[in-house]
Every structure is written in C-alpha cells, then in structure tokens.
Amino acid sequence: MAQQQCISQLGGWEGYDVESCAIEVHRGVSWCIVHLSVQPDRQRWCSSCLRPCRAIHDLEQRRIRDLPVFEHRTVIIFPRVRVACPHCGPRVELLRWLDPYARVTRRLGESVARLCKVAAVLHVARHYDLNWKTVKELDKAYLERELGPADLDGIEIIGMDEFAIQKGHRYATVIVEPTRKRVLWIGRGNGREDIRPFFELLGPERCARLKAAVMDMNTGYRLEVQARCPNAAIVFDLFHVVAKYGREVIDRVRVDRANELRSDRPSRRIVKGARWLLLKNRDSLRPGEDVELDELLAANHSLFVVYVLRDALKDLWAQRQPELAAKAWNSWYRKALRSGIEPLRRFAKALRLYLPGILAHCRYPLGTNLIEGINNKIKVIKRMAYGFRDDAYFFLKIRAAFPGVG
Ligand SMILES: [Zn+2]
Known part of the structure; x- marks a missing residue:
C-alpha cells in the first residue's frame, strides 16, 4: 500500500489513487x-x-499514454469523471495533468512538443510510439499556446515575401519585422486581398507609423501598402531583384546562346550545363569552378555582359547615398540598353518603373539576407512539417522559427 501511494505521488495523477501497477510485454x-x-x-x-x-454525473473508462517509466511505455487506465455542473450540465472534470479529451498526459504532450523543435514529426512519433497525427496535434496545440498572438506595437519597418506551398500551385505570404528578426503574420495567398487581414489587424494608427515596407516587385503588395500605410516607403530587396535577373536574363541568354551553338556540340553542352555556375555568387564557387567560369565568359560575349551587369546591379544596393545610387543606376541602365541583348534590355526597362523602390533602400539599408534566410528556412520546415496538409501547423512552425530578438 505504501509503495502504491509512492507511485501515485510520483505519478502526480491528482484526484486518483493507484489501484494496481504491472509490467506486461x-x-x-x-x-x-x-x-x-x-x-x-x-x-x-x-x-x-x-x-x-x-457532484459526479458519471464515469467513463479511459486509456491514455503517459511519459515512459524507465524503459517501459506507460498506459494509464482510469475512470474519467464527468461532474454535474449546475451551470453547464455534465462536463469533464478539470484536471491539471490532463486536458479535456486529450489522449496523452499534459507532461507527455510537452515532452513531445519539445522534441518536435529539433526533430521531424514522424521521428518523434516513432520515438514515443504514438500516431503521427497525435504528435502533430500536440505540437500544434503547444505552439498555439506558446506563441499566442503576435505583438504588433512599435513596428516601423516590415518585410514581405511570398513562398510556395504544395509544389508551387498555391502561395502564402509571410510578413516579418526585419529589425527584430521575427515573423509577424502568415496567410494564404499572395494577392492584394490576401494580405489585407494583416493591415486590418495592425489598424490605421499603427499603419500610419510604418516607415518602410521591403518587398519583391509584387504589384499587389505595393498597392495594398500604399493604400493603407501613407507614410511607408516601398523598398525593393536585392535578393528578389537578383533572383529575377537570374531567371529572366542570365537563363534566357544562356539558352539562346546554346541554341546558337547548335553546330558546335561540345561548346553547346558546356553552355547548357552552366546554369548554376552562372547563378552562383563568385565567392561561393568551388576550386576550379572559377577557371571554368572565366573560360565560359571569355568564349561567350553575351554571357559575359549579363554576368558583369548582374554584379553591377548588386553594387547598386551597396550605395548609401541617394545621389550616388541614382548615378550608378543611370550608368547601369545605359549599359543595359546599349548591350543589344534583348532579355537584358527588357529587364532594364521593366526595372526602371520600380526605380523609386530601388533607390529607397539607401534610406532603409536592411539586410536582405533576412528574407533570403527566411525563404531557405521555410523550405527546411516544409520538408519536416509539411506533407501533412495542415497550413495552420506549417505557419505556426515558421513563426516559432523566427520568434524575434531584443
Ligand atoms: Zn460548468
């Protein structure tokens, strides 16, 4: 009896006594x-x-999982009390160690959620011998409690970005506070109406206090910010402009050049296979790749031009003085138009329409690596937490990965 009392106290099943305890294989x-x-x-x-x-209304036999006892998986079998509440009618009893209708004790749930911070849902499920759906729901409930609603006070600058969910068929938008490196909001869609709920949440006063919004060249984002936040400068971030340049200029010129080389098969193969070599930053090339790149650029003039102008485009973002940035832009724009390379000319003309947003970065020189970093992290989270077709859970995981600093 004394021993069972001891187990009962260790077990912490408040409101219950241990009747029996057995090890079974x-x-x-x-x-x-x-x-x-x-x-x-x-x-x-x-x-x-x-x-x-x-007053007790009735009892219902329940079977739930608790934390393992040493090497044994643990199951608790007990009658769950429904009280006869004079206000609500029959309701389950409030217990500190078990949430209503939970399949596991609160401490097992917390342990699962802690492990989910570093391991994939399926691995956690295997570790505790639980169903993956149970694990996901436990982690989700824990994150909802832990994160709560985001604090939207005192925000001066926001960054906005879209990302693909489900192989690019659907999109979502993430809104961050770059200075504190935290995710403020995530929602489905990447259109103007899709991001409206964020600004409604922010309210007119806090919207008026926004000084800048960093984004890619998404028209919907820009129009919504301009309509809601009268004092916010639109700033285009380098990461997206350079990525767009890679897709629309470098890739295009490379494919055109490969087609020109149809009669010279070895050269054609080199140009066709050089996609990553051209898109990578020069300082992240592996030994030997720099020589390969130099040879490629020396033999293909159009590729050389678009490559050099990409670096010059990046240099625009290094400028901190609006006059110097405007001068650098004019010089870049002239070179692009004179190049005679059609995809480059087209890109330059389109980019010119966004010039104020490019020059605005001088006033708000935010590290664009944050948006790039969030983009990459989202891909990792997608691999670990998605596949479960649960957007709400996916978004919570992203918020939890960027809780903010300072
Ligand atoms: Zn009640």
Whole structure:
C-alpha cells in the first residue's frame, strides 16, 4: 500500500489513487500498465466554467499514454469523471495533468512538443510510439499556446515575401519585422486581398507609423501598402531583384546562346550545363569552378555582359547615398540598353518603373539576407512539417522559427 501511494505521488495523477501497477510485454515491447481509481469526496471543478463542483454525473473508462517509466511505455487506465455542473450540465472534470479529451498526459504532450523543435514529426512519433497525427496535434496545440498572438506595437519597418506551398500551385505570404528578426503574420495567398487581414489587424494608427515596407516587385503588395500605410516607403530587396535577373536574363541568354551553338556540340553542352555556375555568387564557387567560369565568359560575349551587369546591379544596393545610387543606376541602365541583348534590355526597362523602390533602400539599408534566410528556412520546415496538409501547423512552425530578438 505504501509503495502504491509512492507511485501515485510520483505519478502526480491528482484526484486518483493507484489501484494496481504491472509490467506486461506485448510483441517484444514492455508496457507499464497503471490502473487508477477515483478519490471519493474530493473538491472538483468544471472544465468548462472552472467553477467548483462536487457532484459526479458519471464515469467513463479511459486509456491514455503517459511519459515512459524507465524503459517501459506507460498506459494509464482510469475512470474519467464527468461532474454535474449546475451551470453547464455534465462536463469533464478539470484536471491539471490532463486536458479535456486529450489522449496523452499534459507532461507527455510537452515532452513531445519539445522534441518536435529539433526533430521531424514522424521521428518523434516513432520515438514515443504514438500516431503521427497525435504528435502533430500536440505540437500544434503547444505552439498555439506558446506563441499566442503576435505583438504588433512599435513596428516601423516590415518585410514581405511570398513562398510556395504544395509544389508551387498555391502561395502564402509571410510578413516579418526585419529589425527584430521575427515573423509577424502568415496567410494564404499572395494577392492584394490576401494580405489585407494583416493591415486590418495592425489598424490605421499603427499603419500610419510604418516607415518602410521591403518587398519583391509584387504589384499587389505595393498597392495594398500604399493604400493603407501613407507614410511607408516601398523598398525593393536585392535578393528578389537578383533572383529575377537570374531567371529572366542570365537563363534566357544562356539558352539562346546554346541554341546558337547548335553546330558546335561540345561548346553547346558546356553552355547548357552552366546554369548554376552562372547563378552562383563568385565567392561561393568551388576550386576550379572559377577557371571554368572565366573560360565560359571569355568564349561567350553575351554571357559575359549579363554576368558583369548582374554584379553591377548588386553594387547598386551597396550605395548609401541617394545621389550616388541614382548615378550608378543611370550608368547601369545605359549599359543595359546599349548591350543589344534583348532579355537584358527588357529587364532594364521593366526595372526602371520600380526605380523609386530601388533607390529607397539607401534610406532603409536592411539586410536582405533576412528574407533570403527566411525563404531557405521555410523550405527546411516544409520538408519536416509539411506533407501533412495542415497550413495552420506549417505557419505556426515558421513563426516559432523566427520568434524575434531584443
Ligand atoms: Zn460548468
């Protein structure tokens, strides 16, 4: 009896006594099976209205999982009390160690959620021998409690970016506070109406306090910010402009050049296979690749031009003085138009329409690596947490990865 009291106290199943405890082996797995009985005449509370309530309405036998005891997986079998609440009617009893209708104890749930911070849902499920859906729901509930609603006070600058969910068929938008490196909001879609809920949440006063919004050249984002935030400068970030340049100029010129070389198969193969070599930053090339790149550029003039102008485009973002940035832009623009390379000319003309947003970065020189970093992190989270077709959970994981600094 004394021993069982000890187990009961260790177990922390408040409101219950240990009736029996046995180790059983099923299919090579060792289980600790604990039977609990209800303590009579105890003060109870209604889980719905939280008022005290002594009368029991009925009992329902439940079987839930708890933390492992040493090497044994643990199951608790006990009658769950429904109190006869005078205000709510029959309701499950409020217990500190078990949420209403939960399949695992609160401490097992917290342990699962802690492990989910560093491991994929499927691995956590295997570790605790739980269903992956249970693990996902536990982590989701924990994150919802832990993160709560985002604090939107005192924000002066926001960064906005879209990312693909489900192989590029659907998009979502993430809004961040770059200075504090935290995610403020995530929502489905990448259109103007899709991001409106964020500005509604922010409200007119806080919208008016926004000084800048950093984004890619998404018209919907720009129009919504301009309509809602009268004092916010639109700033285009380098990462997206350079990525667009890579797709629309470098890739295009490379494919055109490969087609020109149809009669020279070895050269054609080199040009065709040089996609990553051309898109990578020069300082992240592997040994030997720099020589390969130099040879490629020397033999293909149009590729050389678009490559050099990409670096010159990046230099624009290094400028901190608007006059110098404007001068650098004019010089870049002239070179692009004179190049005679059609994809480059087209890109330059389109970019010119966004010039104020490019020059605005001088006033708000934000590290664009944050947006790039978030973009990359989202891809990792997608691999770990998605595939479950649960956007809300996916978005919570992204928020949890960028909780903010300072
Ligand atoms: Zn009640």
